[in-house]
Amino acid sequence: MNQRTVVAWDGTAESRSALDWAVARSRHLDSTAELVLVSVTDEVSLVPGKTIGPEEFDAAGAAVADEAARVRQELPEHRVTGEIVIGDTLNALRRYTDPTTLLVVGTHTRDFPHRRFAWSLGSRLAASALGPVAIVPHQITGARRGIVAGVDGSETSLRAALFAAEEAQLRGVPLHLVHAWMEPAIWQEAYVYDEEILDEIALQHEGVVRDIEVVVKRRHPGLAMTASTVRGHAVHALLEFSPLPELVVVGCRSRSAMNRFVLGSASHELILNLDVPVVVVSDRVRDVDIDVDRTARVFEQVG
Incomplete structure (x- = not known):
C-alpha cells in the first residue's frame, strides 16, 4: 500500500x-x-x-x-x-x-x-x-462506486491489478477486472470469421482475465471481485463499465528511451477522455513480488 x-x-x-x-x-x-x-x-x-x-x-x-x-x-x-x-x-x-x-x-x-x-x-x-x-x-461525472482495472495478461497489467486490489480493499469497494479484445484484422475484405473461430478467440481472451484473477484472489482472498471480458474498444470498456467506477487503474509499458514520455495507446486515450480519476502504473514499478508462473497470454489492448 x-x-x-x-x-x-x-x-x-x-x-x-x-x-x-x-x-x-x-x-x-x-x-x-x-x-x-x-x-x-x-x-x-x-x-x-x-x-x-x-x-x-x-x-x-x-x-x-x-x-x-x-x-x-x-x-x-x-x-x-x-x-x-x-x-x-x-x-x-x-x-x-x-x-x-x-x-x-x-x-x-x-x-x-x-x-x-x-x-x-x-x-x-x-x-x-x-x-x-x-x-x-476537475469534474467527475455521475454517481460512482467500485474500482476497475484494465488487464491484458502482461506482468505490468498484473501489477496494476494488484494496485487496484489494494485500493479496493482500502476503500471497502468491489474490484472489477476487465479485459477488452477485438477480433484480429483480416487482410481480405471478402473474408469474415465464422462463429466457431470467434468463440475460440473469446475463450483465449477469457483465459487472460482468469489468470490475473487467480493471482489477485490469492493475494486478497476476502475481496469482492468480478472478472470479465468485453469484445470492443478497451477505453470504452473501462470508462463505461457498469456500474460506473470511482477509479480506473491501468498499466503502462515502457518504450524506447526516445519515447519514454509517451504513454501506450489505451492509457493515452483514457487521459484524453478523462471523467474519472485514473491511476497509471508503469512497468518501472517493481516493488511487488508477483507470481508470474502462469501461462503468458498478452494482448495489446491496455497500456
Missing part, C-alpha cells in the same frame, strides 16, 4: 480537485501515512535572464505552507507537509516518484486538440514516473 502521497499543488481549481481526492483517499489510510504538497516554481517558463526573486519564493512557500496547515486540520492523525521546489515542473515532480509513493496531479477538461493534450503534465508524468501516478479530472 502506498502510504506516502505527493500532490502537485499550484493553487488552481485543478490542483484543488487533485488535493481533495488525495485527502479523501488518505482518510482510509492509517496514521503512518504521509501527505506532501509540492509547489514547483518553474524557472524554465520564465523570460530568459529572469530568475525567481526571494519575495516570490517566500510568497510561494507561505502559500503552500498555509494550504498544508489547512489539510492538517482535516487529517490530524497524519503527517502533512508542504514543500516548494525551483526547477522544471516535470523533472521536479518526477523526482518524487517511487514504487511506494502515489503522485497525484490534476487536469482540466479537454477544450483543445488531442495532440496538445497528449503532452499535458499528467500524461508525461505517467509515462516517465518511477511509481504510480493518479490523474484527477
Whole structure:
C-alpha cells in the first residue's frame, strides 16, 4: 500500500480537485501515512535572464505552507507537509516518484486538440514516473462506486491489478477486472470469421482475465471481485463499465528511451477522455513480488 502521497499543488481549481481526492483517499489510510504538497516554481517558463526573486519564493512557500496547515486540520492523525521546489515542473515532480509513493496531479477538461493534450503534465508524468501516478479530472461525472482495472495478461497489467486490489480493499469497494479484445484484422475484405473461430478467440481472451484473477484472489482472498471480458474498444470498456467506477487503474509499458514520455495507446486515450480519476502504473514499478508462473497470454489492448 502506498502510504506516502505527493500532490502537485499550484493553487488552481485543478490542483484543488487533485488535493481533495488525495485527502479523501488518505482518510482510509492509517496514521503512518504521509501527505506532501509540492509547489514547483518553474524557472524554465520564465523570460530568459529572469530568475525567481526571494519575495516570490517566500510568497510561494507561505502559500503552500498555509494550504498544508489547512489539510492538517482535516487529517490530524497524519503527517502533512508542504514543500516548494525551483526547477522544471516535470523533472521536479518526477523526482518524487517511487514504487511506494502515489503522485497525484490534476487536469482540466479537454477544450483543445488531442495532440496538445497528449503532452499535458499528467500524461508525461505517467509515462516517465518511477511509481504510480493518479490523474484527477476537475469534474467527475455521475454517481460512482467500485474500482476497475484494465488487464491484458502482461506482468505490468498484473501489477496494476494488484494496485487496484489494494485500493479496493482500502476503500471497502468491489474490484472489477476487465479485459477488452477485438477480433484480429483480416487482410481480405471478402473474408469474415465464422462463429466457431470467434468463440475460440473469446475463450483465449477469457483465459487472460482468469489468470490475473487467480493471482489477485490469492493475494486478497476476502475481496469482492468480478472478472470479465468485453469484445470492443478497451477505453470504452473501462470508462463505461457498469456500474460506473470511482477509479480506473491501468498499466503502462515502457518504450524506447526516445519515447519514454509517451504513454501506450489505451492509457493515452483514457487521459484524453478523462471523467474519472485514473491511476497509471508503469512497468518501472517493481516493488511487488508477483507470481508470474502462469501461462503468458498478452494482448495489446491496455497500456
